[in-house]
Amino acid sequence: NAGVTQTPKFQVLKTGQSMTLQCAQDMNHNSMYWYRQDPGMGLRLIYYSASEGTTDKGEVPNGYNVSRLNKREFSLRLESAAPSQTSVYFCASNPLALSYNEQFFGPGTRLTVL
Amino acid sequence: GDSVTQMEGPVTLSEEAFLTINCTYTATGYPSLFWYVQYPGEGLQLLLKATKADDKGSNKGFEATYRKETTSFHLEKGSVQVSDSAVYFCALRDDKIIFGKGTRLHILP
Numbered sequence: 225n226a227g228v229t230q231t232p233k234f235q236v237l238k239t240g241q242s243m244t245l246q247c248a249q250d251m252n253h254n255s256m257y258w259y260r261q262d263p264g265m266g267l268r269l270i271y272y273s274a275s276e277g278t279t280d281k282g283e284v285p286n287g288y289n290v291s292r293l294n295k296r297e298f299s300l301r302l303e304s305a306a307p308s309q310t311s312v313y314f315c316a317s318n319p320l321a322l323s324y325n326e327q328f329f330g331p332g333t334r335l336t337v338l
Numbered sequence: 339g340d341s342v343t344q345m346e347g348p349v350t351l352s353e354e355a356f357l358t359i360n361c362t363y364t365a366t367g368y369p370s371l372f373w374y375v376q377y378p379g380e381g382l383q384l385l386l387k388a389t390k391a392d393d394k395g396s397n398k399g400f401e402a403t404y405r406k407e408t409t410s411f412h413l414e415k416g417s418v419q420v421s422d423s424a425v426y427f428c429a430l431r432d433d434k435i436i437f438g439k440g441t442r443l444h445i446l447p
C-alpha cells in the first residue's frame with residue numbers, strides 16, 4: 225500500500241513550456257486534491273475532484289487544468305508555465321469530499337520555472 | 339468565510355522545553371480540527387484531530403483540545419525533542435478544508 229504517489233519529484237521548466245504532474249492513490253479514495261505550497265502562504269487549493277468524473281476549482285485555479293483519469297489518478301497540467309508557478313505541489317486524497325476524515329498527502333513535486 | 343490563524347514562526351526552543359503553538363479559527367458551522375506536521379522534504383501527515391467541542395486529540399506526546407468558547411485548538415507538548423523540528427499546520431474541515439500558514443519549529447540540542 226503505497227498511499228499517494230507523485231511524479232516527478234523535481235522539475236525545472238522554461239517560461240512557456242508545458243508539463244503534467246501525475247498523482248495516484250491506492251486507497252480507493254473518492255476525493256483527490258491539488259495544492260501548492262509557497263513560503264508564508266501555507267497550502268492553497270488549486271483544484272479538487274470530489275469523485276470520479278467531477279472536478280472543481282479551488283482557491284487558485286488560473287493557469288492550471290486537471291484531469292481525473294479514473295478513481296486512482298488525478299493529474300495537474302500547466303499549459304504555459306510562468307515563473308509565478310514556481311512552487312511545491314502536493315496531491316492529496318481522502319475517502320469522501322464532505323467527510324471529516326484526514327487528508328493523505330503525497331511527497332510533493334518541487335517545480336521551478338525559469 | 340472560514341479561516342485559520344496560527345502563530346507565526348519560526349519558533350526556536352531547547353530540547354525538553356514546553357511547546358505551545360497557538361491556533362484560532364472562524365467557522366460558520368461545526369468543523370473538525372486538525373494538526374498536520376511536515377518534516378523536511380516530505381508531504382504533510384496528520385498529527386492529531388478533534389471532531390467536536392471539548393474533544394482532545396493526542397499523538398506522539400502532542401495534545402490539542404477543541405475549545406469552542408475561545409475558537410481555539412492550541413498544540414502543546416510537554417518536552418520537545420530535536421526530532422520534533424518540522425513545520426506544523428493547523429486546519430479545519432467544514433464544507434472544505436482550510437489550512438493555516440504553518441509554523442516552523444526548530445529544536446536545539
